[in-house]
Amino acid sequence: MSRAGARKIVRLGREQRVADILQAARDVFCEKGYEAAAVSEIAARLDIVEGTIYKYFESKRELLLKVLEHWYEELFGDYERDLAGVAGARQRLHLLVWRHLRSVHDYPLLCRLMFREVRAEQDYHGSTVYAKNRRYTQFLVDVLKEGVETGEFRADIPLALLRDMIYGGIEHHAWNFICGRGELDVDGLAEQITLIVCNGIAVQRPATDLGRETQRLSQIVDRMERKLSARSKSTK
Amino acid sequence: MSRAGARKIVRLGREQRVADILQAARDVFCEKGYEAAAVSEIAARLDIVEGTIYKYFESKRELLLKVLEHWYEELFGDYERDLAGVAGARQRLHLLVWRHLRSVHDYPLLCRLMFREVRAEQDYHGSTVYAKNRRYTQFLVDVLKEGVETGEFRADIPLALLRDMIYGGIEHHAWNFICGRGELDVDGLAEQITLIVCNGIAVQRPATDLGRETQRLSQIVDRMERKLSARSKSTK
DNA sequence: GTATATTGGTGAGTATAACTCACTAAAAAT
DNA sequence: ATTTTTAGTGAGTTATACTCACCAATATAC
Numbered sequence: 001m002s003r004a005g006a007r008k009i010v011r012l013g014r015e016q017r018v019a020d021i022l023q024a025a026r027d028v029f030c031e032k033g034y035e036a037a038a039v040s041e042i043a044a045r046l047d048i049v050e051g052t053i054y055k056y057f058e059s060k061r062e063l064l065l066k067v068l069e070h071w072y073e074e075l076f077g078d079y080e081r082d083l084a085g086v087a088g089a090r091q092r093l094h095l096l097v098w099r100h101l102r103s104v105h106d107y108p109l110l111c112r113l114m115f116r117e118v119r120a121e122q123d124y125h126g127s128t129v130y131a132k133n134r135r136y137t138q139f140l141v142d143v144l145k146e147g148v149e150t151g152e153f154r155a156d157i158p159l160a161l162l163r164d165m166i167y168g169g170i171e172h173h174a175w176n177f178i179c180g181r182g183e184l185d186v187d188g189l190a191e192q193i194t195l196i197v198c199n200g201i202a203v204q205r206p207a208t209d210l211g212r213e214t215q216r217l218s219q220i221v222d223r224m225e226r227k228l229s230a231r232s233k234s235t236k
Numbered sequence: 237m238s239r240a241g242a243r244k245i246v247r248l249g250r251e252q253r254v255a256d257i258l259q260a261a262r263d264v265f266c267e268k269g270y271e272a273a274a275v276s277e278i279a280a281r282l283d284i285v286e287g288t289i290y291k292y293f294e295s296k297r298e299l300l301l302k303v304l305e306h307w308y309e310e311l312f313g314d315y316e317r318d319l320a321g322v323a324g325a326r327q328r329l330h331l332l333v334w335r336h337l338r339s340v341h342d343y344p345l346l347c348r349l350m351f352r353e354v355r356a357e358q359d360y361h362g363s364t365v366y367a368k369n370r371r372y373t374q375f376l377v378d379v380l381k382e383g384v385e386t387g388e389f390r391a392d393i394p395l396a397l398l399r400d401m402i403y404g405g406i407e408h409h410a411w412n413f414i415c416g417r418g419e420l421d422v423d424g425l426a427e428q429i430t431l432i433v434c435n436g437i438a439v440q441r442p443a444t445d446l447g448r449e450t451q452r453l454s455q456i457v458d459r460m461e462r463k464l465s466a467r468s469k470s471t472k
Numbered sequence: 473g474t475a476t477a478t479t480g481g482t483g484a485g486t487a488t489a490a491c492t493c494a495c496t497a498a499a500a501a502t
Numbered sequence: 503a504t505t506t507t508t509a510g511t512g513a514g515t516t517a518t519a520c521t522c523a524c525c526a527a528t529a530t531a532c
Contacts, residue, residue: 011498011509038489052510054491090438120352125415144437153437158428161409162437165429168408169401179361192394193401200436201380201389201398202326247480247527274518288481290520 010047018056020046026067030109034064034117065129068118071110072132075103079139089147090198096140098190100170105186108178115171115178137163153198166193246283254292256282262303266345270300270353301365304354307346308368311339315375325383326434332376334426336406341422344414351407351414373399389434402429 012020024045028037039060043050057063082099086092104111114129124130141163147153170193177184248256260281264273275296279286293299318335322328340347350365360366376399383389406429413420 009497009510014509017509039491040489048509049511050490051492051512055509058491060490116356120356120411122415125412125417147437151439154439157432157437161405161425161428162432164408165401165405165432168404168406169397170404172400172404172407173397175356176361179358181361189397192397196393196398196401196436197432198436198438200432200434201383201393202434203387203390245481245526250480253480275520276518284480285482286519287483287521291480294520296519 014056017052021053021056021063022067022070025063026070026110029064029067029113034060034113039063061123064113064117065123065127068110068114068129069132071107071114072129072136075136076132083139083143089143089150089152090194092143093140093147093197094190094194096143097166097170097193098186100167101174101184101186101190104170104174104178105184108174108180111174112178115175137167140166162197166197169193250292253288257289257292257299258303258306261299262306262346265300265303265349270296270349275299297359300349300353301359301363304346304350304365305368307343307350308365308372311372312368319375319379325379325386325388326430328379329376329383329433330426330430332379333402333406333429334422336403337410337420337422337426340406340410340414341420344410344416347410348414351411373403376402398433402433405429 024042028042040050144159148155176182260278264278276286322331412418
């Protein structure tokens with residue numbers, strides 16, 4: 001009766017069972033990583049056998065992809081709303097960078113799964129998760145495009161490359177944090193990335209035209225002052 | 237006699253056998269990827285049994301790391317020499333970006349192993365491959381530092397972040413090529429990345445000081461004009 | 473030249489985990 | 503009440519990383 005393993009079989013509807021499996025899978029994948037996670041453990045946590053999981057998911061991998069898909073749905077939430085409240089291409093770019101860093105900061109384990117187990121695999125390209133990721137990063141590309149249209153950003157920048165430098169850069173930089181080493185300074189990094197992307201690392205030199213104009217004005221002012229004071233005559 | 241499987245046992249010295257195994261492992265890992273590569277296949281290609289490989293390598297994973305270590309040794313080759321021939325921080329930065337893209341272009345399969353199977357794993361941090369990778373990326377950081385010292389680059393840029401944006405950006409952007417989809421425009425990308433990093437994407441605005449000088453000049457000009465024309469008095 | 477030690481190599485075996493399938497029984501439809 | 507549908511089972515099968523007791527070829531000692 002009270003023997004370990006003696007249990008009552010519980011029958012759930014398809015939807016509820018699928019939801020339960022996804023939740024348990026998310027937990028186990030996050031705790032152990034994909035490789036080390038055993039389908040049998042996911043089953044054990046729900047007090048069902050392995051075979052039941054394969055009734056609803058074709059493979060362990062499909063289960064992983066579905067877990068990540070659900071997470072993306074959560075993320076999309078209020079991107080549009082947040083963006084609507086911010087004006088100026090640079091500010092909007094900053095917001096997206098900040099929000100992405102925030103997600104990495106809040107869900108490092110899921111990010112790890114996404115970066116390590118999903119994004120790098122053959123079957124990612126063309127998958128539903130891929131489509132959702134594209135939609136996610138498209139927010140950034142759109143903001144960059146707006147910036148070009150309003151004249152805030154140069155028209156000759158390769159948008160896709162810039163997108164990759166931002167997301168790839170954040171991924172690389174956050175990797176230690178994702179693996180549980182060190183902290184992630186969301187605010188500071190968002191500032192720095194926005195600065196580098198917008199202004200580059202070269203020291204600011206005057207735009208050539210403006211520099212010349214200033215020079216011209218300086219000369220005129222000098223000449224005028226000489227006339228006004230009328231103290232001495234300049235030698236030609 | 238001519239039955240399949242009937243073969244002559246060949247005894248090699250430790251060094252030669254290790255070298256052979258590393259080469260065969262590199263081939264199989266590149267062809268199949270780490271997961272799908274079977275140690276038994278690596279053995280089969282050398283006409284030895286699986287156990288022999290475990291005589292020289294503790295695990296399949298150690299074998300992978302050793303393969304990548306050897307590759308890094310090849311890569312280091314002439315970085316110092318190449319850099320010595322180029323002057324100017326921007327040009328040197330461009331060279332490193334270009335050389336890295338060139339490596340990705342020439343060894344996509346090994347890059348794939350590095351990015352996907354090695355860099356993302358727990359045991360990477362602290363491994364010999366990690367040390368070699370650090371040495372590799374340090375070239376870039378050093379070039380950036382030089383640029384700061386010579387006054388070509390701003391002193392307030394976070395070097396590690398910039399390094400990650402460059403290498404992470406390249407990795408993201410090259411991923412399709414690495415997976416066998418599309419081409420990789422090494423020259424074009426090197427130019428674009430250097431441009432973005434050095435100059436940013438914002439349209440050039442006057443440095444603040446120059447803007448102020450212009451303002452100052454305008455005010456003086458206005459004042460002078462008023463005095464010169466002396467037609468009407470301004471109401472306080 | 474024979475005996476001994478060293479070491480390259482073998483192949484049968486173990487362990488683990490993803491995945492399959494024939495079957496059971498509870499619930500829904502008729 | 504009977505039939506159909508479907509949630510769930512549990513005992514397999516398969517694949518592969520890894521182990522180990524043993525063999526035999528070569529080098530060394532005498």
